[in-house]
Amino acid sequence: MKPEVLQLSPILIPEINTRLDELFTVRRYFQQADKQAYVQVHGANIRGVITGGHTGISQALMAQLPRLEVVAVNGVGTDAVDLAYARDRGIRVTATIGALTEDVADLAIGLLIAVCRGLCTSDRYVRSGQWPQSPTPLAPLPLARQVSGMRIGIVGMGRVGRAVATRAAAFGCPISYTDLQPMRDVDHTFVADLKQLASQSDALILAAAADQAEAIINAQVLQALGKGGYLINVARGKLVNEADLVAALSTGEIAGAALDVFVDEPNVPEALFGNEQVVLQPHRASATLQTRTRMGEMVLASLVDSFAGKKPQGCVTD
Numbered sequence: 452m453k454p455e456v457l458q459l460s461p462i463l464i465p466e467i468n469t470r471l472d473e474l475f476t477v478r479r480y481f482q483q484a485d486k487q488a489y490v491q492v493h494g495a496n497i498r499g500v501i502t503g504g505h506t507g508i509s510q511a512l513m514a515q516l517p518r519l520e521v522v523a524v525n526g527v528g529t530d531a532v533d534l535a536y537a538r539d540r541g542i543r544v545t546a547t548i549g550a551l552t553e554d555v556a557d558l559a560i561g562l563l564i565a566v567c568r569g570l571c572t573s574d575r576y577v578r579s580g581q582w583p584q585s586p587t588p589l590a591p592l593p594l595a596r597q598v599s600g601m602r603i604g605i606v607g608m609g610r611v612g613r614a615v616a617t618r619a620a621a622f623g624c625p626i627s628y629t630d631l632q633p634m635r636d637v638d639h640t641f642v643a644d645l646k647q648l649a650s651q652s653d654a655l656i657l658a659a660a661a662d663q664a665e666a667i668i669n670a671q672v673l674q675a676l677g678k679g680g681y682l683i684n685v686a687r688g689k690l691v692n693e694a695d696l697v698a699a700l701s702t703g704e705i706a707g708a709a710l711d712v713f714v715d716e717p718n719v720p721e722a723l724f725g726n727e728q729v730v731l732q733p734h735r736a737s738a739t740l741q742t743r744t745r746m747g748e749m750v751l752a753s754l755v756d757s758f759a760g761k762k763p764q765g766c767v768t769d
Contacts (some may be wrong), residue, residue: 461538467747507531521757556614562709604652
């Protein structure tokens with residue numbers, strides 16, 4: 452008999468879903484209107500859970516799954532999973548660590564270019580038919596900010612931070628970073644104080660692995676970043692005090708921001724919508740066919756290995 456798996460959030464790769472159905476009896480919780488009734492019927496036989504980083508799984512739901520062996524997170528964030536409770540019960544929790552790195556770093560640089568060069572504003576300008584109405588193409592649009600050679604400050608020099616640094620270096624950008632401690636295998640300049648890092652950066656890129664994130668980007672840090680500075684966030688929305696960011700943007704305290712993540716997704720501060728100095732994305736850093744396929748394969752492998760009694764790759768509880 453195939454192991455039963457409770458799927459809390461969808462996987463968008465058809466091939467992965469086909470393989471899931473071949474290997475397991477998949478109970479698609481996310482499709483159910485009466486989820487509690489569904490768990491009451493199937494919960495006793497569930498051995499594995501598939502979920503997303505944003506969805507996670509509550510302790511209350513885990514408590515209704517007495518045979519649960521593994522929670523496979525289709526993402527890198529595990530802050531929506533009660534890891535202490537999982538450890539106490541011997542439930543392994545896995546994440547797709549490493550699968551997202553290149554795409555997240557790509558988007559960080561893409562967001563930097565988009566906000567500095569005004570790509571979204573210029574796109575809207577052309578699409579709205581305004582270009583032929585201008586005496587010269589540049590007249591209605593402000594001059595952009597050159598990206599090559601910008602001083603880049605990276606918050607978090609983990610996998611993503613290092614990949615961002617590699618890409619930024621190709622643009623001739625001097626790179627500094629902050630983290631819990633200096634990295635011996637990193638040649639870039641370590642700056643222990645976040646405000647100091649902001650003050651000596653033209654762009655501050657948030658790349659920290661921050662499951663227990665706090666709002667470290669506040670009014671003081673933004674003031675240090677200054678009127679010519681840009682904030683890029685591909686890490687966690689809750690790293691940023693959004694009220695302070697809105698205020699800094701509205702008063703010109705900083706030059707602009709490009710954000711893929713927010714505190715209360717999918718709710719984004721409406722004050723950002725009309726600001727042409729802001730580029731917004733709906734938490735899509737990993738949303739490529741290649742990366743989502745790799746993530747799905749890692750989820751599959753986590754389930755297979757756990758049910759075979761092996762420690763799965765990307766386990767965060769052992």
